Amino acid sequence: MKLVFLLFFFFFQSSEALDFKKLKTKSGIEFWFVQDNSIPIISLSFSFRGGSSLELQDQHGLANLMVSLMDEGTRNLNSQEFKKLMKLNGMKLSFSSQKDRIDGVFQVISSQADQGFELFKEALNYPKFSEDEIKKVKNQISSSIKIDQSNIPTIASNKFNEYFFGDHIFKRNIKGTIKSLEKFKRQDISNFHEKSFQKENLVIGVAGDITDKKIKILIESVFGKLQDKFTIPEIELFSNLSIGQQVYKMKTPQTSVLFGHPGLKRNNEDFFALRIANYILGGGGFQSRLYKNIREKKGLVYSVYSYLLPFENDGVIVGGFQTRNKSVYETINAVKKNWKSMNTRGVSKEELNNAKAYFNGSFTRNFTSTSSIAALLKIVQYYKLGENYFQNREKIINNIDHEMVNSVASKYFKTENLFFMIVGEPEEK
Amino acid sequence: MKIVSIFFAILLVSFNLNSKKIFNAKSHKLENGLTLIVVENPRAPVVAQMIWYDFGSSVEEIGKSGLAHFIEHLMFKGTKKFPKNYYSNFISKIGGSENAFTSYDYTAYYQVFPSQHLEKIIELEADRMQNLTLTKKNVEIEREVILEERFQRIESNPSSQLDESMRSVLYPNNYYGRPIIGWKHEIEKLNYDDVFNFYKNFYKPNNAVLVLSGDVNFSKAKEIVDKYYGNIKSSDTLKRKVVSDPDFKTTTFVELKNENVKQQVWKRIYRTKSFTKSIEESMALDLGMKILAGGSSSVLYEELVDEKKIFSMVGGFYQGLSKGDGYIYFYAIPNKEMDEKEIGDLIDKEVKKNIESKITPEKLELEKQKYYFDSIYGMDGILKPAEIIGEALSVGLKLNEIEKWNNKLKKINIDMVKKELNEFSKNNNYVTGSLRN
Structure with a gap:
């Protein structure tokens, strides 16, 4: 591991990227920041915990509708005026609603920082939510739900959520249904906005061409007025994940299969060891066992993968592939076989060393743009990995030995806990 | 933050369109x-x-x-x-x-x-x-x-x-x-x-x-x-054929019916010029298409989604980075089931009507500003510059032309843009497509 050490040493010396600052605004908002003047851009990445999980029983799709309206005008500007000013200032703003959070990205050309942050402040705190725009965006989401209905992988993803998560709220499709969208009124959206964007649920990472002093003022101006009025309920653990398989029949020459299995929260102490085991099984691009055994040796699929998906409350392992109708069950069996071998035989020393080298070497790729630096700073805070994560990460990886990864693999990879969602016309064997 | 400030801001930042090279490659x-x-x-x-x-x-x-x-x-x-x-x-x-x-x-x-x-x-x-x-x-x-x-x-x-x-x-x-x-x-x-x-x-x-x-x-x-x-030998076994397509004397409508389709989608693709033929003309066409049909602040979107509320989405873009002809891609998603011919006629009419009235110098300045800002965003990261340069050189542009892109951008005026859009509105080399149940 000498090589890796040298790389990090060099990195500390030559780049500001790891040298982040923990800053605090006047009203107490904390955020992590890397000053990078190499390009005149400021990138901000943020998340609000909650997201679609804050929807009540009859509010299916409300989070997504609300965030889709966030760039459709403010108290002083209509939608078209707002969009023109965004363009004029080289500003980008996007929100996306997830199962357990809302993610956002804001970027601006640094010479336009004041104007850009002003627009961002208006959009976040005072969205217009005009009746016209609400109707328009509802139409757009409805069209997109209908378009999804002819997209086999998207149907598979929705059906997978619906069946895999049992009776947990995560079973719901983020977009809601055409019917559920219809009944939302302006007041529902506006209330949900207030509930979604609360200060105590916020994490922010910033990178780019601006000073500490200035960014503190601008962050305060955007987020400082947010309130903490609502208590956010804790999301339940997954107590009832499905196992086995479910078939949803559709006329198509190729079937889409998604699979799921219990996993771990991001801050579980076994997480990194399981992540390494999964990299070997199905995560490592052209190197994984699933890729080699199912695509490279048998030609059954174009793509096959698995990855760990940690949430606020709990975690799962998910994966997928598409294959022609005649080879669906053959491929499912191949996935099961590889899964089982992780449990019974574990990984080889060589596989482990390669995987550890990958995780050590790949980290610096996060430091090549202001947007990827900001995203990383946010993620480390979001998952509460600690201020010293950047120093500790290498140690965490190097401490994972052969025995440890194999014990984690046999503890967590259980073939009998796999669930397969099959969408298409699988041919029985 | 009133609209008046837009014009002030344009003056403020326009001098940024200077003669610097974008990538310094x-x-x-x-x-x-x-x-x-x-x-x-x-x-x-x-x-x-x-x-x-x-x-x-x-x-x-x-x-x-x-x-x-x-x-x-x-x-x-x-x-x-x-x-x-x-x-x-x-x-x-x-x-x-x-x-x-x-x-x-x-x-x-x-x-x-x-x-x-x-x-x-x-x-x-x-x-x-x-x-x-x-x-x-x-x-x-x-x-x-x-x-x-x-x-x-x-x-x-x-x-x-x-x-x-x-x-x-x-x-x-x-x-x-x-x-x-x-x-x-x-x-x-x-x-x-x-x-x-x-x-x-x-x-x-x-x-x-x-x-x-x-x-x-x-x-x-x-x-x-x-x-x-250094030691790998070159070879001229690759014979490139330059083949072009005839002007259409007929119109073609392609339909795909599929029981899984739940949302009607209308599309149209036009054959048109490429950057390898003329950078200035293609850039003017690109800017014109962005004003007319690009994203959710375009002329067509404002008119047909925001105002008339006929479509839930409408848009189009120009792709001109090719050795041969480029193309323009249009699509529309109607709020209610519509006849395909009606959609095509409506878009044609709106395009013709708006070239004179809505393609204004102010809008052009805004798009040019965005173009320039996008060139800065293109430098944030290491893969993007390699992609931009590699693609442009592969289709036949020169490094110098890419580096000085913003100089050409500066010279594009409203007459050039309108000329391209007028040409586009008379382009009969297109095919219309429909996706429905």
Whole structure:
């Protein structure tokens, strides 16, 4: 591991990227920041915990509708005026609603920082939510739900959520249904906005061409007025994940299969060891066992993968592939076989060393743009990995030995806990 | 923050459109014809390498569609010196990432990796330009993988099937009318000799541009590239045919009905000029299309989504980075079931009506400003510059032209834009498509 050490040493010396600052605004908002003047851009990445999980029983799709309206005008500007000013200032703003959070990205050309942050402040705190725009965006989401209905992988993803998560709220499709969208009124959206964007649920990472002093003022101006009025309920653990398989029949020459299995929260102490085991099984691009055994040796699929998906409350392992109708069950069996071998035989020393080298070497790729630096700073805070994560990460990886990864693999990879969602016309064997 | 401030702000930032080069790229041409481009950006110890071969499905002989893409898959199968998946395995071990893609006019391979491994990665890429070893079994299995890819991208996706069919009508004489991945019945017949000959004949240094971007020094890179590529012989076995398509005397309507389709979608593709014909004209057309149909603040969107509320979405874009003709793509999603002819007529009418009244100098300034800002965003990261430069050089533009893009941008005025849009509104070389239940 000498090589890796040298790389990090060099990195500390030559780049500001790891040298982040923990800053605090006047009203107490904390955020992590890397000053990078190499390009005149400021990138901000943020998340609000909650997201679609804050929807009540009859509010299916409300989070997504609300965030889709966030760039459709403010108290002083209509939608078209707002969009023109965004363009004029080289500003980008996007929100996306997830199962357990809302993610956002804001970027601006640094010479336009004041104007850009002003627009961002208006959009976040005072969205217009005009009746016209609400109707328009509802139409757009409805069209997109209908378009999804002819997209086999998207149907598979929705059906997978619906069946895999049992009776947990995560079973719901983020977009809601055409019917559920219809009944939302302006007041529902506006209330949900207030509930979604609360200060105590916020994490922010910033990178780019601006000073500490200035960014503190601008962050305060955007987020400082947010309130903490609502208590956010804790999301339940997954107590009832499905196992086995479910078939949803559709006329198509190729079937889409998604699979799921219990996993771990991001801050579980076994997480990194399981992540390494999964990299070997199905995560490592052209190197994984699933890729080699199912695509490279048998030609059954174009793509096959698995990855760990940690949430606020709990975690799962998910994966997928598409294959022609005649080879669906053959491929499912191949996935099961590889899964089982992780449990019974574990990984080889060589596989482990390669995987550890990958995780050590790949980290610096996060430091090549202001947007990827900001995203990383946010993620480390979001998952509460600690201020010293950047120093500790290498140690965490190097401490994972052969025995440890194999014990984690046999503890967590259980073939009998796999669930397969099959969408298409699988041919029985 | 009132609208009045827009104009003030435009004056404030316009002087930024200066004559600076965008990428400050350095270039070097080897005797065997290989072009090396280096974009130095040392802010993180990471390099992106892209090799662009300036041919894609364009050079496949008739009846053998899919060859270029097939060989792209097989380029990961190893060489004598670095057998099997040595290359991919090496990239993975150093924490790198890699992939490849094929288009009509180019085929590209890329890796992003820690900069200390620069020499080895250059060696590995040079090695597979000439020493690929293939077994018949590699070809047999990969054909199945490619068929699965085709099923995934096209056969099980009604919208892609419609696009494929529309392109085959739009380019009746040109390779742009054939799918890059190949027709299913032709992929099924491609054999070992087909793919290996294609590789042997066309993977030559004089057909390639190597771009290195990130923590890399030009003179060092030059030295290493000379060392590993210098001995590879050039070859002129690649004969390029320039074929163009006739003007249409008829109109064609393509319909795809599929029981899974729940939302009607209308599309239209026009054949038009490309940047290789004229940068200024194409840039004016591009800016014009952005004002007219780009995104959710375009003239058509404002008129037909915001005001008249006929569509939930409407838009279009111009793609002009090609050796032959470029194209303009339009789509509309109606709020209520509509007759296709009615949609086409409505869009035609709105386009004609709005060119004079709504394509204003203010809107042009705004789009130019955005164009300029986008060139700054393009520099945030190391892969993007390599992509932009590689693609532009592969279709036939010059490095200097790319570097001075913003100078040309400055000269585009409203008359040039209107001229292009008027020409577009009279363009009969199009095909209309409909996706419905």
